[in-house]
Amino acid sequence: MRKPILIANWKMNGSLHSNQALLVRMLAKLRPFRKAVDIAICPPFPYLFQVRDLLGYTGIALGAQNASSAVSGAHTGEVSATMLEEMGCRYVLVGHSERRASYYESDTDVAARFRQVVSAGMTPVLCVGETLEEREQNETLAVIERQLRAVIDTTGISSLAGSIVAYEPVWAIGTGKTASPGQVAETHRGIRGFLENCQRGAGDSTRIVYGGSVKAVNAAELFQSEEVDGGLIGGASLQAEEFSAIGSALTGAKPDGSSDSFPPESSGLAIPDS
Numbered sequence: 001m002r003k004p005i006l007i008a009n010w011k012m013n014g015s016l017h018s019n020q021a022l023l024v025r026m027l028a029k030l031r032p033f034r035k036a037v038d039i040a041i042c043p044p045f046p047y048l049f050q051v052r053d054l055l056g057y058t059g060i061a062l063g064a065q066n067a068s069s070a071v072s073g074a075h076t077g078e079v080s081a082t083m084l085e086e087m088g089c090r091y092v093l094v095g096h097s098e099r100r101a102s103y104y105e106s107d108t109d110v111a112a113r114f115r116q117v118v119s120a121g122m123t124p125v126l127c128v129g130e131t132l133e134e135r136e137q138n139e140t141l142a143v144i145e146r147q148l149r150a151v152i153d154t155t156g157i158s159s160l161a162g163s164i165v166a167y168e169p170v171w172a173i174g175t176g177k178t179a180s181p182g183q184v185a186e187t188h189r190g191i192r193g194f195l196e197n198c199q200r201g202a203g204d205s206t207r208i209v210y211g212g213s214v215k216a217v218n219a220a221e222l223f224q225s226e227e228v229d230g231g232l233i234g235g236a237s238l239q240a241e242e243f244s245a246i247g248s249a250l251t252g253a254k255p256d257g258s259s260d261s262f263p264p265e266s267s268g269l270a271i272p273d274s
């Protein structure tokens, strides 16, 4: 049985002040889901320390949005996987389409970053997905298999099976366009079949989450297929109500609306595990 996971990708958003306000509201609202679902928050690098402190002992994990393909040394602007692990990160996004498209991260580069995350003892969240043009040319699975193959060739199928795969169609990210539940289920099934062909059991054990304009209004239908093990949430993870409603859709539990003001937004306190 694969445990569902909900991952917040804050991208390049936030400030010390807004992060605190958001997390205090979010932690209270997420309380009902914490046992049924794994939850991770991936803030920008400068806020890892702050978010780690606010998460405290809530059981909600810290994640990062990328890691260097190098171990250490003269790589100005990069952050190594061991640094992230030292900061308390448990998950690291790898190969997000915004990194692939805007910062020219190739499949090989992504695979090298994936390897560093695994070596540092964290769980990579490998983002894969096709552009609109590729989908229209029926190349969706071929593109995703190429992206998966690069990682398998570098670290092996066992490492990939122990990680999380995030299916994020490029055309659905930040656009308000969502893949239909049928398209999501079909693509996840294709990914699972590919992994299973690489190694028996790998398809069954790998958590595959969907990302791309997931919101409170569409979460339940996107998560209805048993192929979907959770979500990687961008814009909607910047609003406590939206994010917790997505958690509710994933688990069937109701968000905790009664705890809006606990702890007070000004307190800076993490909410202890109950």
Ligand code: 13P
Binding pocket: 009, 096, 168, 172, 173, 174, 175, 176, 211, 212, 213, 214, 232, 233, 234, 235, 236
């Ligand atoms: P949106 O939810 O804003 O479309 O972003 C999805 C995403 O890129 C998560 O990594």
